[in-house]
Amino acid sequence: MSKKQLGDIHFRDPYIVVDQGRKKYYLYGSTGQNVWSGKALGFDVYESDDLAEWEGPIPCFRPEPDFWSDHHYWAPEVYEWEGRFYMFASFKADGIPRVTGVLAADQPQGPFEPWSRALTPQDWECLDGTLFVDNSGDPWMVFCKEWVQVQDGEMYAVRITRDxxxxxxxxxxxxxxxDAVWSVGGGDNQQNYVTDGPFLHRMENGELVMMWSTSGQEGYTMGIARSASGQIVGPWIQDPEPLFAKDGGHGMLFTTLEGQLCLTIHAPNKHPQERPVIFRLEEADGQFILLDQMK
Structure with missing residues (x-):
């Protein structure tokens, strides 16, 4: 199995798990080669000691012949929860709306197996489910209802069972x-607005914020929404300026083994050039400050 740098990995929607026990990083994403069309092979993971060199791809999910979905395997996010690892990801089949379902495994590198067919409504076109645990320890999922069904893409939260x-x-x-002034509509009438890639984070000052992505003036754009109540139900207020506006997004935050806060996104958003990118960043007065890009 070869070792690669991030620029060699064709992933969209990157998600990095930091395993303190194993002293490893695990990188998941939407496989770029067949992300939009054709039968999906499954999901892969890459493993690293230092965020610079990545070993893989390691197949972590390959559907059995009777698995209900065969395309649009998107945005895998993996969480360790009560001793197991759970992957939230988007799945679709012809004539069946896209859902966020759950896979489960005993190890971060899999193999993952079907766990819950869908946590989103069966008649909604949805994607990009992300886990949030509230102050009471109850799990929620935040997800997008897609513009193809509602035109003005919507962001939702739903409480889920602990299993x-x-x-x-x-x-x-x-x-x-x-609702975001930096969101730009598309389509013939410029009224198709995208919601993508939510990720929740509790700031050092206690504020609850959400990263999410859409189309902007310079391409794919990622901004910040803030919960005025500090709770998942909001109300949510959009920052007036995006965090990243130069054709990259679908971001998530992680803290390195050494304690450095980092952001990973895919950039650019043009197929087939998408690659995972990692930035160091810091918090200051409730704001994120992008520092240098890791090479």
């Missing part, structure tokens, strides 16, 4: 893509 099997109650609308 990640089912949703609890109805999804709660948090905001719409057009």
């Amino acid at each position: 990640f099997k089912e949703a609890v109650g109805e999804p709660i609308l948090l905001f719409k893509a057009s």
